[in-house]
Amino acid sequence: RKEVEQDPGPFNVPEGATVAFNCTYSNSASQSFFWYRQDCRKEPKLLMSVYSSGNEDGRFTAQLNRASQYISLLIRDSKLSDSATYLCVVNLESGGSNYKLTFGKGTLLTVNP
Amino acid sequence: EAGVAQSPRYKIIEKRQSVAFWCNPISGHATLYWYQQILGQGPKLLIQFQNNGVVDDSQLPKDRFSAERLKGVDSTLKIQPAKLEDSAVYLCASSRRVSSYNEQFFGPGTRLTVL
Numbered sequence: 001r002k003e004v005e006q007d008p009g010p011f012n013v014p015e016g017a018t019v020a021f022n023c024t025y026s027n028s029a030s031q032s033f034f035w036y037r038q039d040c041r042k043e044p045k046l047l048m049s050v051y052s053s054g055n056e057d058g059r060f061t062a063q064l065n066r067a068s069q070y071i072s073l074l075i076r077d078s079k080l081s082d083s084a085t086y087l088c089v090v091n092l093e094s095g096g097s098n099y100k101l102t103f104g105k106g107t108l109l110t111v112n113p
Numbered sequence: 114e115a116g117v118a119q120s121p122r123y124k125i126i127e128k129r130q131s132v133a134f135w136c137n138p139i140s141g142h143a144t145l146y147w148y149q150q151i152l153g154q155g156p157k158l159l160i161q162f163q164n165n166g167v168v169d170d171s172q173l174p175k176d177r178f179s180a181e182r183l184k185g186v187d188s189t190l191k192i193q194p195a196k197l198e199d200s201a202v203y204l205c206a207s208s209r210r211v212s213s214y215n216e217q218f219f220g221p222g223t224r225l226t227v228l
C-alpha cells in the first residue's frame with residue numbers, strides 16, 4: 001500500500017462547481033497533514049493545513065479522519081484560477097525529533113469556463 | 114522576504130555526464146531539503162539538512178547522487194554519472210525548523226533532461 005494515495009483524476013469541472021478530493025495514508029503514526037497546490041510547471045505551495053476538527057479557508061474546506069486515515073479537500077464555487085494539481089501531504093516523525101513530508105501523486109483539476 | 118533560489122532553471126545533458134544544482138534557502142531557515150519530482154508524481158525527498166548536517170538521506174541514490182551544505186546556508190546537489198531515469202524536476206525547499214507543523218517553502222526547481 002502506498003504511503004499516501006490520492007484520487008487519480010484528472011477532474012474537469014465547470015466554473016461554480018463543487019469538487020472534492022480524497023486522500024488516504026498508510027501510517028497511523030502520521031503527525032500532521034496538509035494540502036499543497038502546484039500550478040503547471042511551478043513549485044508546490046502550501047494551500048492549507050488539515051486539522052481533526054476540520055478547517056475552512058474561504059471556499060476551501062479540509063477534513064481529517066484519523067480513525068479511517070482519510071483526508072479530504074472540498075472546493076466550493078470553483079474558479080478558473082483554481083486549476084492546478086492538488087497534493088495531499090503527510091508529515092511523519094522519522095526519528096530523533098525529525099519529521100518528513102510524504103507527498104501523494106497529486107490530482108489535477110481543470111476548471112472550465 | 115526573498116524566496117528559495119535555485120539555479121540553473123533548466124539543464125539538458127547526455128547520459129553518463131555530470132550535473133550540479135545550486136540552492137539558496139530563505140534567510141534564517143535552518144532546514145533544507147532536496148526533492149526529486151518525476152513527471153506525474155509528487156515530490157520525493159532525497160536529502161534533508163539541519164544546518165550543515167544531514168538528518169535524512171535514506172532515499173538518496175548514493176552511488177551517483179551527492180549533496181552538501183557547507184556553512185549551513187546554500188547547498189549543491191550533484192549527479193555523477195546521470196542516467197535517463199534521472200530526468201525530473203529537482204526542487205529545493207527550506208523551513209525555519211523541523212517540527213510537526215513545519216511549512217516548507219519551495220524554490221522554482223531545476224528541470225533536468227537526460228538524453
